[in-house]
Amino acid sequence: MQAATKSVVSEELRARFARAKNVVVLTGAGVSAESGVPTFRGAGKTAVWKGMPFDVISSGAKLDRDLPAVWEWFNYRRGVLRTLKPNPAHEAIARWQDRFERFTLVTQNVDGLHHAAGSRNVIELHGSVWRARCLTCNSRSDLRASEVVAGVPSCLDCGGVMRPDVVLFGEMLPRGVFEQAAMWAESCDLCFVVGTSAVVYPAAAIPEIARAAGAYVIEVNPERTPLSNICDETLMGKAGEILPLIECTVVIENSKD
Ligand code: BJW
Ligand code: ZN
Numbered sequence: 001m002q003a004a005t006k007s008v009v010s011e012e013l014r015a016r017f018a019r020a021k022n023v024v025v026l027t028g029a030g031v032s033a034e035s036g037v038p039t040f041r042g043a044g045k046t047a048v049w050k051g052m053p054f055d056v057i058s059s060g061a062k063l064d065r066d067l068p069a070v071w072e073w074f075n076y077r078r079g080v081l082r083t084l085k086p087n088p089a090h091e092a093i094a095r096w097q098d099r100f101e102r103f104t105l106v107t108q109n110v111d112g113l114h115h116a117a118g119s120r121n122v123i124e125l126h127g128s129v130w131r132a133r134c135l136t137c138n139s140r141s142d143l144r145a146s147e148v149v150a151g152v153p154s155c156l157d158c159g160g161v162m163r164p165d166v167v168l169f170g171e172m173l174p175r176g177v178f179e180q181a182a183m184w185a186e187s188c189d190l191c192f193v194v195g196t197s198a199v200v201y202p203a204a205a206i207p208e209i210a211r212a213a214g215a216y217v218i219e220v221n222p223e224r225t226p227l228s229n230i231c232d233e234t235l236m237g238k239a240g241e242i243l244p245l246i247e248c249t250v251v252i253e254n255s256k257d
Contacts, residue, residue, distance in 0.1 A: 008235055009245050016216050017246055020190040022102040024181075025093055026206045030195020030221060032113050034087040034240040037080075041197045042223060049073055059169040067163065071152050074164045078129050078143065081111050089194065089239035090117035092247060099247075104184040108196060108203045110166050123181050125173055125203050127166035136160030178202050185209040194220045195239050198227040207231070 029039040040047045040054050047054040050073075056062055063070045086094075094117040097103045106123040107114055112130050114122045132141050134155035141156060153162045167173050182205070185191065191210035198204040204227065211217045211230050219231040220242050228234045235242050 008237065008242060010233060013218060013233060013246065016190055020100055022184070022188045023096065023100045023190045023192070024104045024106065024185050024188040024206070024210060025096070025192040025194060026196065026203065027093070027105070027107045027109060027114070027194045028196025029109060031089050031239050032087070032109055032111055033195065034089065034238060035084045035113055037084060037111055037113070041199070055169050060171040063163060063168055067161065068152055070164065074129055074166070075150055081129065084113070086113045086117035087240045089243045090114055090119070092243035094118040095247065102184070104181070104188070106181040106206055108200065123177060125167070125177055125181065127164070127174070129164060129166060131165035132162040133165040134158060134160045134162050140165055173202065181206055182209050186213045188215050191215045191217045192220065193217065193227060193231065194243070196221070196225070198225040
């Protein structure tokens with residue numbers, strides 16, 4: 001009797017993964033979904049907190065008008081995130097960093113779960129919920145160590161008011177961060193786009209840059225996105241199930257009992 005094991009990972013991708021030298025991975029909220037972090041969009045839904053759509057509460061305009069409300073939202077999220085752990089998708093990506101000559105992880109996520117899984121030198125396009133930044137002197141403080149659990153923190157250096165060190169809607173990304181990610185996208189041979197709805201720019205431009213420069217681009221997402229059409233392959237499914245399969249080099253195509 002013959003049992004055929006059909007893999008979701010194509011032979012083409014397997015071969016390219018085996019010989020790739022320069023790999024870029026762009027991740028979004030979907031990579032953390034299996035850890036229990038809610039996504040912003042997907043399955044036809046938009047995240048809402050206390051009656052406010054996230055693009056209102058997570059906006060530069062809201063921060064200017066009502067900083068305490070923005071801190072309440074981020075303090076709440078840090079409280080939830082403290083209890084969550086990286087999943088097999090974060091772990092697979094962390095393993096990949098030592099596998100290629102050059103490996104660049106670019107994330108839109110602010111949850112710190114890539115670091116928790118062991119990824120180093122993560123390019124955090126949208127900052128981190130685990131840092132605060134002073135509005136007066138720009139000094140940053142690490143909120144993991146901080147005793148502050150509620151309210152608006154004050155700067156230890158100058159006493160000024162601090163804000164979450166994240167990039168809200170309508171705000172510029174930190175200087176040079178996108179440029180660094182774009183530079184590696186321009187020279188990579190393989191680019192993975194994992195768990196992002198690919199509607200927020202400039203992050204969504206990273207795979208476009210890689211594709212235009214000749215890289216093989218693979219999307220991993222249970223849903224199609226505006227980027228699907230430019231990707232060489234869209235692997236439809238959960239990142240935590242698909243990414244560990246990609247690194248499996250042994251595939252039993254037609255095993256005999
Ligand atoms: C799974 C899964 C599983 C589920 N496995 N997958 C008009 C045109 C073009 C651009 C603009 C425009 N108007 C304004 C802009 C600019 C704006 C923008 O792009 N807006 C678009 C939405 C239209 N961009 C900005 O404002 C950026 N700044 C900027 O451009 O500066 C210049 C400028 C200044 C002034 C004016 C105009 C321009 C900054 C963007 C910062 C984004 N910040 C946020 C909030 C961070 C803080 C916080 O966390 O609260 O970042 S928004 C939010 O979206 C968050 C995310 O990083 C980002 C991207 O979301 P992501 O990661 O893609 O998640 P989801 O939820 O959208 O998708 C999840 C996906 O996972 C889905 O596809 C699921 O199917 C999938 N999934 N389970 C794998 N198990
Ligand atoms: Zn300060």
